[in-house]
Amino acid sequence: MNQGIEVVGLYVRDQDEALAFYVEKLGFKVHTDVRNGDYRWLTVQHPEQPSFQLGLFVPGPPVLDAATAQTLRAAVAKGAMPPLVMVVDDCRAACDQMRERGVEFTQEPVDRYGTVDAGFRDPSGNGWKLIQARRPH
Amino acid sequence: MSDGPASQDPALLRRLLRAKDRMDAASHEAWPVRRLARVSGVSEAHFARSFKQAFGVPPHRYLLTRRIERATALLRDTDQPITEIAFQTGWESLGTFGRTFRDITGESPGAIRERARGAAQELGRVPACIVSAAHRPDLTTAVSEKRRQVADGINGSEQKEIR
Numbered sequence: 001m002n003q004g005i006e007v008v009g010l011y012v013r014d015q016d017e018a019l020a021f022y023v024e025k026l027g028f029k030v031h032t033d034v035r036n037g038d039y040r041w042l043t044v045q046h047p048e049q050p051s052f053q054l055g056l057f058v059p060g061p062p063v064l065d066a067a068t069a070q071t072l073r074a075a076v077a078k079g080a081m082p083p084l085v086m087v088v089d090d091c092r093a094a095c096d097q098m099r100e101r102g103v104e105f106t107q108e109p110v111d112r113y114g115t116v117d118a119g120f121r122d123p124s125g126n127g128w129k130l131i132q133a134r135r136p137h
Numbered sequence: 138m139s140d141g142p143a144s145q146d147p148a149l150l151r152r153l154l155r156a157k158d159r160m161d162a163a164s165h166e167a168w169p170v171r172r173l174a175r176v177s178g179v180s181e182a183h184f185a186r187s188f189k190q191a192f193g194v195p196p197h198r199y200l201l202t203r204r205i206e207r208a209t210a211l212l213r214d215t216d217q218p219i220t221e222i223a224f225q226t227g228w229e230s231l232g233t234f235g236r237t238f239r240d241i242t243g244e245s246p247g248a249i250r251e252r253a254r255g256a257a258q259e260l261g262r263v264p265a266c267i268v269s270a271a272h273r274p275d276l277t278t279a280v281s282e283k284r285r286q287v288a289d290g291i292n293g294s295e296q297k298e299i300r
Contacts, residue, residue: 013147013151070147073147074145074147074150076147077147077148077150077151077154078150078153078154078191078192079154079157079158083267085264104155106158106161106162107161107162108162110266112266117264117266119266121154121158123151124151125150125151125154129264129266129267131264
């Protein structure tokens with residue numbers, strides 16, 4: 001693939017905490033972790049999706065002023081950011097494994113006409129849906 | 138402390154979100170303020186005020202919207218009798234369910250069932266859990282206030298919710 005989406009960023013409240021969550025609890029890998037003064041460009045990848053990076057960014061200086069950063073931190077903590085969706089082969093197995101690692105589930109797996117979905121949040125408040133697609137016949 | 142929406146501590150907001158998530162996950166259960174406050178790790182008085190400031194509605198009213206949302210989904214997606222749906226979504230009597238449902242949505246459960254089935258086809262490509270949230274009733278006034286407005290035939294006046 002030469003063209004397409006390479007990085008989509010999330011706002012998190014603490015990059016160390018987010019890194020530990022996405023790597024240790026969800027099994028992502030670190031792609032880039034570079035600092036420049038207070039600024040830290042941090043991206044992780046799903047192990048089966050090497051062309052896509054999920055950025056874990058803290059809203060704050062030098063990119064944003066303090067008031068804007070506070071507004072964004074509040075929005076994240078209230079769960080007001082857009083939904084994230086991860087596709088898995090087996091939703092219940094993935095939930096069991098993640099729960100053992102301490103992931104906070106907001107919705108138990110539910111069957112909906114052949115698909116199964118569950119919900120969890122990262123420590124900052126970003127909400128994920130975990131979806132097992134309908135099996136092809 | 139200022140009452141601006143951005144003035145709340147994000148750490149508190151994250152704990153309030155946990156209480157909201159718990160209501161989302163089990164809206165059929167009873168959620169007295171004491172139980173919610175415990176989930177968030179704050180005092181009861183602090184909880185009710187902080188929740189409303191954070192999410193724009195008092196916790197009890199938020200719970201009602203979730204119950205109506207779930208009932209609407211069950212009316213749309215299942216053939217279960219309306220009585221069964223009322224008890225499953227947390228109401229203790231069919232009368233209260235029907236009345237609250239009409240007060241919030243403006244329609245009876247039976248009418249919603251017919252209409253939702255007709256409209257359901259177009260949303261097949263959106264994840265079902267997200268469709269459900271998009272159909273969440275927008276309960277910006279208290280149920281008691283809605284009733285009063287209907288009874289008086291007037292709109293838009295502000296009235297404090299008692300709960």
